[in-house]
Amino acid sequence: MAASTLTEVARLAGVSPATASRVLNGSARKPGKDIADRVRQAADSLGYVPNAQAQGLAKSSSGLIGLIVHDIADPYFAAIARGVQEAAREQRRMVLLATTGGGPAEEKEAVAAFAARRADSIVIAGSRSCRDEDQDGNAELAAELDRYCRNGGRVAVVGHPVVGATASEGYHVVEVPNQELAGRLATELAAGWDGDFVIVGGPEGLLTSDDRVRGFQDGLERVGRRPAEVLRSAFNRSGGYEAGLQLAARIKAARSGETAAPQLCIFAVNDVMAIGAAAALRSEGLRIPRDAAIAGFDDIETLRDFRPALSTVRLPLEDIGRFATRATGRQPDTGNGEEGESASPGVITGEVTLRRSTEAAA
């Protein structure tokens, strides 16, 4: 990757590199019109492209923002990524992508890599985990993030703070009211449903999943329903599918008994799992919502055409990404309270969306 340099441009224009630099990027000092034109002309006759690395080195800031997701092909993360991308464009910065599969160790590496690249800020989108085996990883991740922040980096994490992180300067958390929304979903569901509830959750310790489970149980309790049983499996489509198979077996067993089969309403802690579970039920010959109702969480766009339409909680994924990114933007000036506030992200809120998949069978 060689290319023409500022010095070459300057030489061609017959000026000093300093002058060339001043005209080719917004500097405080504006060289004279005629000279500026000469430089600009020289620049594009040479096809000059400024070296962002050198600029970054000199200015010590890179215009990069790092995004950490579990898996970019997961529509949940893809939607967030879109928001991040948009906000980044607003700020005229580029996004650096890292996918980690969810392990704190890999997340730590990603943070280190971003730090090495001197990314101005980092957005962490994956769910936090507090499982025992992630203990060490979390600690290391927290340490890495702290160091990054101490060096002036800004980080935003969606959902939960990184377990053990202590940095306060430049450390933002975009709160997602998973628990509250799950609670609302539970109560609304309960209003139209007399049968039992089962929760299909992710692995214990996955904070996002745990919040949704807890919120749902709370909601149930608030309306005087007994707590739902919780099935744990992977936080993705196949996890949902497996849980779905188990439930299908159970439903069929119950149905063959003589007592009236109790209707079951399944709450999967995210849409993708819900779809997996639904697929499993269907593969076992069960129909939704006739044989079991099912609800998800997230309201993934691509899944909205799914039939039966999935009851879920709409989360403004794109906004979440956008807000997280904006939160890491340079504050205008701490002096001006009003302007400073406008930079602070709006509060995230979701919306329970009941659809066909949980309509009580007539």
Place this chain on the structure above:
Amino acid sequence: MAASTLTEVARLAGVSPATASRVLNGSARKPGKDIADRVRQAADSLGYVPNAQAQGLAKSSSGLIGLIVHDIADPYFAAIARGVQEAAREQRRMVLLATTGGGPAEEKEAVAAFAARRADSIVIAGSRSCRDEDQDGNAELAAELDRYCRNGGRVAVVGHPVVGATASEGYHVVEVPNQELAGRLATELAAGWDGDFVIVGGPEGLLTSDDRVRGFQDGLERVGRRPAEVLRSAFNRSGGYEAGLQLAARIKAARSGETAAPQLCIFAVNDVMAIGAAAALRSEGLRIPRDAAIAGFDDIETLRDFRPALSTVRLPLEDIGRFATRATGRQPDTGNGEEGESASPGVITGEVTLRRSTEAAA
């Protein structure tokens, strides 16, 4: 973004920066064991993180690979991005993301930005367009790419070469046999379907769409069927939906006539459009495949649980991303024919996958 520097580490370890540099990254020269240990210890006692920008500047190569997509939230691109990401990790590089919405002008800007950042290579995943209004944009994009290649950059574009690009050095195209596969889909569909075909395509001039349309027509012709009518709309879900509404109206009109309603098989040039079309039909009270069959293209993972299961052409999206990325990797040595070949990407092939959505109604 300040942090401790190599010089500081060197000073703490009581060696010269040169030595510190040699031990902290793979250099040809390996300093003595004791010295190396001292340096390493100094490094992590200081929490040293090398400045990739400075490294890049000195080595003139950044370890960055730029990825250009239309929209990262589109599952098609997300899947490709996953492949790119994986390959990038293999090569210990990071991916820089740019989403352009499909316009050549924005793509050109993205290329320029990547060039500025001195990305080692660029992968362009979006479909090429040859519409008249994109003429100028394409030319500029081509020029920008040429310059990038001339400066030693490597680019891979999936599907079609950029219209007007002339660079040969370091310019790869990952061929996707859209036309052939669409043809095969047509013939296999025709084998089980006596009625008419309609194609729901993207805007004319979108090369990927055009290829699939053309291939489908060719396939039809090969088996002696008359060409399908082509409806054009946006290359996304809502485009499919709109086309679906039109078709629904047509189907219903035909049905109300006295002649037996001719069965219709709709081929949407990508899965997302197919889903949109299906949703439209359903919203008009039509059922699939009873009232109309429908097929897509891509076999998007998230859509596989869609009901009725969508007939489509499976494309190894992730591999496409992977191959494109690998194609831009530094060749080992042109001298060694065998090794050189192994770096060249495998050939992309797809697979016609017939499912429920096109089962002839009994």
Place this chain on the structure above:
DNA sequence: AAGAAGTGGGAACGCGCTTTCCCAGCCAGT
């Protein structure tokens, strides 16, 4: 008309790192 204030351009240093070149020791060879 002489000095102050202002304007516009250049020289030079530094950002953090790699890499070439050089030099001081060390070994083996005659």
Place this chain on the structure above:
DNA sequence: ACTGGCTGGGAAAGCGCGTTCCCACTTCTT
């Protein structure tokens, strides 16, 4: 014992740019 080839470490020159400082020159003061 003396020299030639190695080895391992340091000095220094960039990589491409931003920026501070400095200087020559113009324009407005009293």
